[in-house]
Amino acid sequence: MNLDHFGMDTITLAGALEGKLRAVRDAGFAQVMLSARDVVGHPDGEAAAVAAVRESGLRVTGFQVLRDFEGLAGHLHAYKVDVAKAMLGMCRDLGSELLLVCSSTLTHGSGDPELVVRDLRKLAMLAVPLGIRIAYEALSWGKHVNEYPQAWDLVERADRANLGLALDSFHALATGAALDGLEGLDPAKVFLVQLADFMWQEIRSPEERINTARHFRVFPGEGVHGVEVAALVRRLDEMGYRGDYSFEVFNDDYVQLPLPVVARRARQSVKWLTDQVSRRSLPIRRAAKR
């Protein structure tokens, strides 16, 4: 595991897309996770945003985020399919091969696994001709799906080659979801791992969970759950996961700090994580040699 496996997310940084891309690249990262807002909010239009991304030389980890897609019926479903198509189009234009989809928070949506599986299959099918993979994530305040083993169960049932799981350490830690569930995952079907920590020991309510997720996340190594985050990465690494790790750090302070300062903290987090993981795996390697 090295720096090439890690990327930053534009949502952690303030300002214009070009500045974010420059800061990420200057910090030594080779990839970046993009948000739809980076593209549609670009003052010179979408084409300029796409050009900036391509010129940056950064690999696009993925594109986010399609929300509240699954479990809807009738006109709500048709509306969301239109939204999904538009997002898939942007995703392709940016050269991103992955679209992040969060579990639905809507009370209007059904949690019937059969309907959810049907919708995930449909989304995966829409993505096939565009060469895009769908990464489905359990949002910890999702209405029906809020822990990663549930999301994994649906991904497995849908059984589509370009449909996999997105794992976010924040959501797993926030709900106290045990890391034991990782053992049930197929590492080849984990399409993305997003990493973040936070500053307090416990989250007491769903409202606090949302508030923390959107404003108070920090890089791994900066919060109080470092041991768990490192354990998660170590476990995934041992299982054979070789995909990307993206820092999904929403933090109100970081979006008012100079970009190089924040990007430096992300770099330190990579070092901290790789140290933690390699340190712990050394005895195992020695044992294997005997």
Place this chain on the structure above:
Amino acid sequence: MTAKEALPEPTNPLGVDGIEFIEYATSQPQALGTVLQTMGFMPVARHRSREVMLYRQGSMNLIVNAHPDALPGLAAPTAVPELKAVALRVRDAAYAWRRAQELGAWEMPIRASAMELNIPGIHGAADTLIYFVDRYKDFSIYDVDFVPLPGVAPRPPALAGLHYFGVVQTIGPDRTADWVDFYRTLLDFSVLPTGQYFGILPKGTLLESPCHKFYLQLLEPPPASEDIVWTEGLLRIGLGAPDVLAATRALKSRGVVFVDRGAVQTSEKGALTQVHLGGVTFELVVSHLQP
């Protein structure tokens, strides 16, 4: 306990029944027409409102589209002819189109003019289309949209029993499983066991149509091919022939040249024509299919 009869699921819910036509797009329709004629395809009709020509040979219909907006919303045809569409015969085109969309296919915009047929379609690889046609028995789509060329036999016979055998599609690296899902889910194709190949180019993954009348070959880029430009799309048409050697003899006498380089040699199993116009090639495969 209730006794349950093990009835199989319907394997062909759309009633797929072979290929109705295959479509090329090009800005040089006459040059492509010359190539097609050496292959035995004859021009038989012209579209009423567009720069589109229908070629025919035996059971095969082949359309050459040179209209500036050949395919709606997509780029104009290039000088190098490109395979742009495959039209499938189905039981009910409207049903097939609806079902495909419910399962996640991208619909294709309508392009018919007044009094012309609206042929429903969905997007396939890259900017190619898959059409659904259900009028191929009592009367054909060409009766409505095309005007026959005067003094030309409307049904020229096939050369040496040639018929559509399949289409070869190039796909990106590690994309076989994605495209297998696509064809299996939307059109009920099935994957042939590994190692079962036809012809002389045993590569990639072969999918069989639910009507057992044609095949799709999916080709990922060959290993160590970083220098090759390999984009997704339809690469070439496969033509079936009951006797490949007789077919190649007949075609050679018309000026068709076959590749004989390395592993690619004409044999009783198959043959490959040289590339024309920068991208047009035909593969011959021994076949006794009755389209």
